Amino acid sequence: MFYHDGGKLQYHVKVDKPDPLFAKALQQAIGGIQGEIRVCLQYLFQAWGSRGPAKYRDMLLETGTEEMAHIEMLATAVALNLEGAPLEQEKAANDPIMRATMGGMNIQHAITTCMAAMPVDASGNPFDCSHVYASGNVAADMLSNAMAESTGRMLAVQLFKMTDDKGMKDMLRFLIARDTMHQNQWMAAWEELGGRDNHPIPNNFPQEEELADYNYTFYTTAKDDSVPPPTGRW
């Protein structure tokens, strides 16, 4: 089961200049397909469905639980960025920067949650648990997790470039570092499970059952010879 420490953050979260547009962008890191709800539930459901060696299950529990702390940090960051958001038509009517801010923010932050984070992405789409990938094959799942952390780190880097807020940059330095760790961790687990030699996944299907003319042959779908065949190691 699970425990909390009364709301202490894993790493401190400060916002120097609140910006509701940045709050909207940060939502992607909470409820986006590369976000923290996704990795949290993905690792935990993989752990709960695990039938393989205990160490993978243990690691999934460890990191799945850490991801909850990341949602918590980001939810805090969203709320802080919403302080003082312009919410009245009258005031914004003639001030173009205020009007642009009012138009650019997720207006649900003002009218649905009273200035708090939601489990949605930067377009306001609620997170949908069909993105919780858990296949029952631990190697496939490790690949899936490494991929999730790769795109999660890309997102955090984009957010880092977008903001010039010292507090936000500091929080993102932390989250990017954790993404580095987790990305490497899942790649290491995948390697330990055989890495490339474990493919094709699932590796317990007898390949003599496959049609041998088709499993190691590149078939072009080019219309005709006018399209040069692609080259590469594949």
Added chain:
Amino acid sequence: MFYHDGGKLQYHVKVDKPDPLFAKALQQAIGGIQGEIRVCLQYLFQAWGSRGPAKYRDMLLETGTEEMAHIEMLATAVALNLEGAPLEQEKAANDPIMRATMGGMNIQHAITTCMAAMPVDASGNPFDCSHVYASGNVAADMLSNAMAESTGRMLAVQLFKMTDDKGMKDMLRFLIARDTMHQNQWMAAWEELGGRDNHPIPNNFPQEEELADYNYTFYTTAKDDSVPPPTGRW
């Protein structure tokens, strides 16, 4: 932040006679609108967005964290109910009970997760985080939570009636008991916040701004006098 204890269950989970149809039904308690993912995220997002007295935030953190343990128990129960599920056409072709079981189970349990739980409901709909209600008004949220626990307890009672498996009945006795506790807990918080006297929510809106002809008057939408007016205390 959050912690785990290595996968110990809050209460033991046993299944005497696995039944994939019951596994499908149990999914409602995981990923249904009355399920544990919903209350877990709802209480935590309310906590993270909380701007009111610390004690409500603390309670939300406490119980939100407990709900994770309930997802864990139910995911375990689903996996146990899937043991030995009939997955081959040939075997099921002439045995009507096996055929009915194969047809009645969530076939994704067999082909998508290798016999593990998913964050979906009993119809296979993935949980969608728009059901995470967090309004920023603590009294409204307490009502919302009491309602979620009420329907959650109704669901658990229906599942209890559906099964004759001793292990499953025992697990449900535990979960129903916790639903009782949580339901009462949120009602108590709502009462502490003023209960009926706190309504209409939000209670800081000056009611003289409302149109006084319409806020305490029942208007019938009946077509004509042939429909008798409803009676009651409202």
Added chain:
Amino acid sequence: MFYHDGGKLQYHVKVDKPDPLFAKALQQAIGGIQGEIRVCLQYLFQAWGSRGPAKYRDMLLETGTEEMAHIEMLATAVALNLEGAPLEQEKAANDPIMRATMGGMNIQHAITTCMAAMPVDASGNPFDCSHVYASGNVAADMLSNAMAESTGRMLAVQLFKMTDDKGMKDMLRFLIARDTMHQNQWMAAWEELGGRDNHPIPNNFPQEEELADYNYTFYTTAKDDSVPPPTGRW
């Protein structure tokens, strides 16, 4: 069955200064989870599934039908706020207020509906009928309805604060008044059904079947003693 009066509004709707940003915000009151489509369908489906005393069913029909009139009023308000919206890049290119308006509006109002309301929320998410809560337990449903009206009234109050348009403020005064009435109405029905004494819902499940060690005990999920136990009436 149902009837109409040729499109008369329940209360008049005027807009003094159209504002497409406000049109976007108003959409939450139509297609949001606290909006009028939700309460309309929720009350009607509860009525249609009702197996209890006729008076609750009657009231649900009465008010469910009234909610249709609220969708109608809000759809009218959205269309009126879209009059004269800036839709051409060229004109908006150098006028920051116009550019901010063009960027802040729901662009689908211009390119999908020709300046009319849609059954979506303020982020453009289509209303999804999984939010139509109808549990079959009339007390749980009354709580659910009171909650829906509470958050609906909160939304209307936020919209009231956001706008300085006299016509819109007048319409919202009406809708807030009706939310007050409906909120109180469902709370009264819940009280008539036993109120707190009717809990835990469902109240026909023999509580001796619950595990007695768990149904009236608060269990902390705090990591350790460093987290002070929450206090309160629960």
Added chain:
Amino acid sequence: MFYHDGGKLQYHVKVDKPDPLFAKALQQAIGGIQGEIRVCLQYLFQAWGSRGPAKYRDMLLETGTEEMAHIEMLATAVALNLEGAPLEQEKAANDPIMRATMGGMNIQHAITTCMAAMPVDASGNPFDCSHVYASGNVAADMLSNAMAESTGRMLAVQLFKMTDDKGMKDMLRFLIARDTMHQNQWMAAWEELGGRDNHPIPNNFPQEEELADYNYTFYTTAKDDSVPPPTGRW
């Protein structure tokens, strides 16, 4: 605004032999993309957004309101088909017909609604209001409505063939008749608006702005001459 008559059905609904599988199938007519919620909201939103001649808006209001009565009839039919549904594992364990029925029904009818209809389709997908088509062009909308009624009538015919229940067949005879009427009604409106001569929709766009080489020419996407060109009046 809208009115009700206290729950009288537009046409009587009887079920001779309840069948929970048929209840599941009937849900498609309530919450499916061809179902009654869709046409109800579609006609009403078209009416509310109407800026053209009043008679189309009037007709949309008339028929949109009638569709509510169809949801009401079908919700009643679903509830009646759920009477006596097998809900206990023990009883169904050894009786293959009962087991097949338990597996084939929408189990949410038992555990989520206590034997009442839901706003979902036959696969349990909640109705999603993105299917409420309202383009602002009355001719396009009439086509859209004729299409919705065509597929709605196809669905009703399939349901008629599926059941041998006298009561259900009678109800479907009524609904199919209304689909005939409505399908013809929207086609007539489309004809009145110019029919084929009104196309291409929208007909107020100056066609000289189109690239003249491409708007009346069929371009094949066949790979090469081995695929014979399609023939027809287009």
Added chain:
Amino acid sequence: MFYHDGGKLQYHVKVDKPDPLFAKALQQAIGGIQGEIRVCLQYLFQAWGSRGPAKYRDMLLETGTEEMAHIEMLATAVALNLEGAPLEQEKAANDPIMRATMGGMNIQHAITTCMAAMPVDASGNPFDCSHVYASGNVAADMLSNAMAESTGRMLAVQLFKMTDDKGMKDMLRFLIARDTMHQNQWMAAWEELGGRDNHPIPNNFPQEEELADYNYTFYTTAKDDSVPPPTGRW
């Protein structure tokens, strides 16, 4: 099966002055309900499910394949409109036009895809394949296709009016022309199948099974005589 020509566009795509707001609007033509993914998959699924005369299936394959080329053109147009988009808070802080642009764009274009198109609509809603209408009745499907092309052409015309970019206007001239062709093509197929005489769809259901009192009668749902009956050819 299918083939490509190495990424040649069906018609050239140029953007003179990139505009991320227009990129957001263009997304509707890719992933909106009137967009190219929808018609592409709709025509192909209709073709693959076709059991009628080969020529309709052939035409569906031809045009379904062409629609892929339209997605390709629009995806290219979105990417070109995103060149140079303002992505840094600091720069946008004091420049109202830049701030309005940053707020008005789909921020996921910056943080999720690195300036590329997504299969979403102008509000950022992912395309959902429930909009792929394929009923198995070829006449109903032709009506559905004509409707899809009608609203698709309306959308393209709105986009044409919105932009003053010469390159974009040229691309839209092409797409509008193709919409004209396709719209007429499906109407012609519908006519060939009997047109109005083929209705009511499905036309193989014996109409004597319908209740004869209800299939050619207009029933008003007006509350009373105060609402004048609608007039028209229906």
Added chain:
Amino acid sequence: MFYHDGGKLQYHVKVDKPDPLFAKALQQAIGGIQGEIRVCLQYLFQAWGSRGPAKYRDMLLETGTEEMAHIEMLATAVALNLEGAPLEQEKAANDPIMRATMGGMNIQHAITTCMAAMPVDASGNPFDCSHVYASGNVAADMLSNAMAESTGRMLAVQLFKMTDDKGMKDMLRFLIARDTMHQNQWMAAWEELGGRDNHPIPNNFPQEEELADYNYTFYTTAKDDSVPPPTGRW
């Protein structure tokens, strides 16, 4: 742009004994998250958004186009499995195998599409394009593609085990072989791009910006010392 060959299948599709339950399961390979629509659109959107070396874009176009042929094959297989499906209550009333088949099939195959495939998964959930992952980083995308093919191959293997139909087994031998090829192809591309040495993705973010105390350190979230630390290469 794209081309077709008049509907020739990439590999022949035969069904010896139609089975509507297997048709339902096959839908996962069409519209599931591991299915062919997903990989088709994913590869094509990655190609269309590609800003890197042409060869990756070329390969994505090649294989994205091939995946369309797989949807086509599977749609054919679904339709063939639906031949002769039991659709009438009367016939199924007393025959348990027929009743189980009727209950176990996707009833929408009968009442919505007239026995044709839909773009949905095995639970009837429509495919949702948020699963089209395209991050703009080619290495992350290759990982994402390898993962999609891994779980796609797992699915095909489960379907292979489920069926004893000779024709279906043959088709799956082909599809599994292609999954092997594609899985290896994307892994090879990932290796060519640097493989493990390219991580953490994105590799152009200066790692000195990360907080150095957190990016290569494992932090346990275990409650206390009673949980043994996980071991492994990470």
